Amino acid sequence: MDDSRPLTQKELEGKPKYNSSNQCFWDERAPAHAVSPDSTASIFRCHIGTDSLSLARLGARSVTGLDFSDRSIHQARSLAQECLESGGGELHFVQADVYSALRVLTSGGFDLVYTGIGGSLLASVHREMGRYAHPVVWTLDESDAGGLSLKHPYFESGEPVLRDHKASYVGTDAWGDFENFVTVAFAVFTDVFLYGVIVPVVPFALESRLSIAQDKVQFWVSILLAVYGAALLVSSPIWGYLADRISSRRLPMVVGLLLLGGATALxxxxxxxxxxxxxxxxxxxxxxxVWTVGLAFIVDATASENMGKAMGWVGMAMSAGILSSPMLGGLVYSGGGYYAVFAMCFGLIAVDTAMRLVVADVKTAAVSTDGGVTSSDPQTAAGAIGLADERLDDRAVDVELRGREANKKPAFLVLLRRPRLLAALWGTLVHGVVTTSFDSTLPLLVSDMFGWDSIGAGLIFLPLVSPSLLGPLVGVACDRWGARRLSSLGFLLATPFLVCLRFVDGDSLSQKALLCVLLVGVGIGMAFVLGPLMAEVMWVVEEVMPSSTQSSYAQAYGLYNMAFSGGALLGPIIGGLIRDAADWGTVGWTLGLLTFVTSISQTCWVGGPLIKGRRP
Structure with missing residues (x-):
C-alpha cells in the first residue's frame, strides 16, 4: 500500500492537489515499471502487485492489494494473470487511496496486513490476533534479552549500494524498445509506400497493360482504390480480435508481410x-x-503522457511513405518502365522482412478477464473484500463499474457506446475520405488539364503530403493541449482551401501555382488531424476500460482502421463519381463542407463532451 500519515478532514479538503498530483505520477510510472526490459520482478515497486503476488504464491488463501493508481492496478492484474496460471491463492486488487481503505476493506477481515507507512490508520483492518507487518521489522533483533534492538540494515546492505548501469531502471531508453518502435514505423512506411507507389502508374498502366478504354479509366482507378479500402474495412476488426488472443505481436506482423508480398506479386x-x-x-x-497490431504494439510500450509524440512519429513515417511513393513511382515508371517500379517494391519488402524477423517478440497480457484474478466484482471478492455501507468515492466507484462492464462485453462494443470515441472515429473517416479522394482525381486532373505525364502526376502530391512531416511537432502539442483543439483546428483550416479548389480551371503557370498553394493548405490542415486522433483512441480506452486496457488496444485500433478504411473506400468513389458527374470544383466544395461539419463534431466531443452531463 502507498500511504502516509492520516490527515484530518480539513487538511484533505485544503490540499487536494497533492493527492491528485501523486496519483498522476504513479499512473505514469506503472506502464514503464511493468515493461522494463532491463529489470526483474524483484525490483519492481509494490504498486504493480509483486508483493501481493508473492504472498499468494507462498500459500496465502486470499490476498487483496490496494493502490490508488488505476494504471498500477491494471498492471498488477495483468502480472497476476501471467504468474498465477500455475497455481496460487485468490488474488484481488482494489483501486482506492489509503484514506478510503477503511470503507473499501472489511474491518477486521485480514490475518496479515502489510504496509509501509501509516500503520495506525490500518490498525482496525486485521483480525483480532492478526499480524501487522512493516519493513522496519527487518531491522529488529529479538534475541537480546533486554528487548528489541536495531541491528540489521533497513536497505539491502549496511554499505552504500553502488550501481554501474547506464540505462534507466524502467528501461525507457533501452535499445530494444527503440528497435521495436523503428520496426513498426518502417512497417507502416512500407505499407503506405506500396499503396501509393502505383497511384501515378495505374491510370497509364490500365490503358497500356490491361487495354482499358480511356473513358473507363477514371471508373477503374476509383474501383481499385475503393477495393483496397473495403479490404481494410472488413479485415481490421478481425485482426484486432485475433491480435488480442495471440501472445505474440511479431507473428501477425510477419503474416502481414507475406500477404503484402503476394499482393505485390499479383x-x-x-x-x-x-x-x-x-x-x-x-x-x-x-x-x-500492420496498422491494427503495429499501433497496439507501440501502445504496449508507451506511457500515456507520451502517446501524442509516439503517434506523431508514426504519422511522420506514414507521411514519408505518402510523400515519396507517388513521386518515386512516377519517376521510376517514366525512366525504367512498369517492372522497374515493382523491382523497387520487392527491394523494400526484403528490407522490411529482415527487420520484422529480428525484432524482439513482445508478449502481451491478452488473456481472458473472466477469472477470479482480475474480477473487481465485490461478490467475487467477498472472502477478502467487504464493501462498507458508506458510498465509495466517485472515482473508485466509476472504475469499479467500468471494470465490471468491460468484463461482460467485448471491448469494441463497450467502446462504441462512447461519443468521445465515435467523434474520433468520425474524424478519422473524414480524414480518409479527403486524402484518398485526391488519389483518384489528382493524377487525371493534371493529365487532362495540364497535359502532365506520370512524373507530374506523382510530383503533384508533394505539396499535399509534405506538411504531414510536422507530425512529431503536432504530437508534442497534442500531449500538451489534447486532441480536441488540434483536430478541430485541422478540419477548420482545411475547409477554405478545399472550397477554393474550384478556382483552378485552366492551363497556366498561375493556375498551377494556385493548385500547389491550395494543396499545401489542405495538407497542413490534415497534418493536425492524424496523430491527435490516433492518440485519442488510446486515451478513450484508458478512460473507459482501465482494468483491461492492455487487452483492448488492438480492438480499439481495429475500430480506428475500420473508420479510416471506410474513408478510403468512400473517398475514391466520391471523388471520382463527383468529378465525372459534375466537375473538379464540385469535388472541392463538397469536401470543404464535410470538413467544416466535422470540425464542429470534434469541438463538441473529442476529449470528452464540451458540455458536461451524465456519462452514458
Missing amino acids: LCAGTNISLWIVGRLLQGTSAAL
Whole structure:
C-alpha cells in the first residue's frame, strides 16, 4: 500500500492537489515499471502487485492489494494473470487511496496486513490476533534479552549500494524498445509506400497493360482504390480480435508481410483487371494487420503522457511513405518502365522482412478477464473484500463499474457506446475520405488539364503530403493541449482551401501555382488531424476500460482502421463519381463542407463532451 500519515478532514479538503498530483505520477510510472526490459520482478515497486503476488504464491488463501493508481492496478492484474496460471491463492486488487481503505476493506477481515507507512490508520483492518507487518521489522533483533534492538540494515546492505548501469531502471531508453518502435514505423512506411507507389502508374498502366478504354479509366482507378479500402474495412476488426488472443505481436506482423508480398506479386504479373482486384484486396488486408497490431504494439510500450509524440512519429513515417511513393513511382515508371517500379517494391519488402524477423517478440497480457484474478466484482471478492455501507468515492466507484462492464462485453462494443470515441472515429473517416479522394482525381486532373505525364502526376502530391512531416511537432502539442483543439483546428483550416479548389480551371503557370498553394493548405490542415486522433483512441480506452486496457488496444485500433478504411473506400468513389458527374470544383466544395461539419463534431466531443452531463 502507498500511504502516509492520516490527515484530518480539513487538511484533505485544503490540499487536494497533492493527492491528485501523486496519483498522476504513479499512473505514469506503472506502464514503464511493468515493461522494463532491463529489470526483474524483484525490483519492481509494490504498486504493480509483486508483493501481493508473492504472498499468494507462498500459500496465502486470499490476498487483496490496494493502490490508488488505476494504471498500477491494471498492471498488477495483468502480472497476476501471467504468474498465477500455475497455481496460487485468490488474488484481488482494489483501486482506492489509503484514506478510503477503511470503507473499501472489511474491518477486521485480514490475518496479515502489510504496509509501509501509516500503520495506525490500518490498525482496525486485521483480525483480532492478526499480524501487522512493516519493513522496519527487518531491522529488529529479538534475541537480546533486554528487548528489541536495531541491528540489521533497513536497505539491502549496511554499505552504500553502488550501481554501474547506464540505462534507466524502467528501461525507457533501452535499445530494444527503440528497435521495436523503428520496426513498426518502417512497417507502416512500407505499407503506405506500396499503396501509393502505383497511384501515378495505374491510370497509364490500365490503358497500356490491361487495354482499358480511356473513358473507363477514371471508373477503374476509383474501383481499385475503393477495393483496397473495403479490404481494410472488413479485415481490421478481425485482426484486432485475433491480435488480442495471440501472445505474440511479431507473428501477425510477419503474416502481414507475406500477404503484402503476394499482393505485390499479383499486381506486378497481372494482365487482367481481376488479378489487380485480388492484389488490391490482399494489400488492404495486409495494411489492416500492420496498422491494427503495429499501433497496439507501440501502445504496449508507451506511457500515456507520451502517446501524442509516439503517434506523431508514426504519422511522420506514414507521411514519408505518402510523400515519396507517388513521386518515386512516377519517376521510376517514366525512366525504367512498369517492372522497374515493382523491382523497387520487392527491394523494400526484403528490407522490411529482415527487420520484422529480428525484432524482439513482445508478449502481451491478452488473456481472458473472466477469472477470479482480475474480477473487481465485490461478490467475487467477498472472502477478502467487504464493501462498507458508506458510498465509495466517485472515482473508485466509476472504475469499479467500468471494470465490471468491460468484463461482460467485448471491448469494441463497450467502446462504441462512447461519443468521445465515435467523434474520433468520425474524424478519422473524414480524414480518409479527403486524402484518398485526391488519389483518384489528382493524377487525371493534371493529365487532362495540364497535359502532365506520370512524373507530374506523382510530383503533384508533394505539396499535399509534405506538411504531414510536422507530425512529431503536432504530437508534442497534442500531449500538451489534447486532441480536441488540434483536430478541430485541422478540419477548420482545411475547409477554405478545399472550397477554393474550384478556382483552378485552366492551363497556366498561375493556375498551377494556385493548385500547389491550395494543396499545401489542405495538407497542413490534415497534418493536425492524424496523430491527435490516433492518440485519442488510446486515451478513450484508458478512460473507459482501465482494468483491461492492455487487452483492448488492438480492438480499439481495429475500430480506428475500420473508420479510416471506410474513408478510403468512400473517398475514391466520391471523388471520382463527383468529378465525372459534375466537375473538379464540385469535388472541392463538397469536401470543404464535410470538413467544416466535422470540425464542429470534434469541438463538441473529442476529449470528452464540451458540455458536461451524465456519462452514458
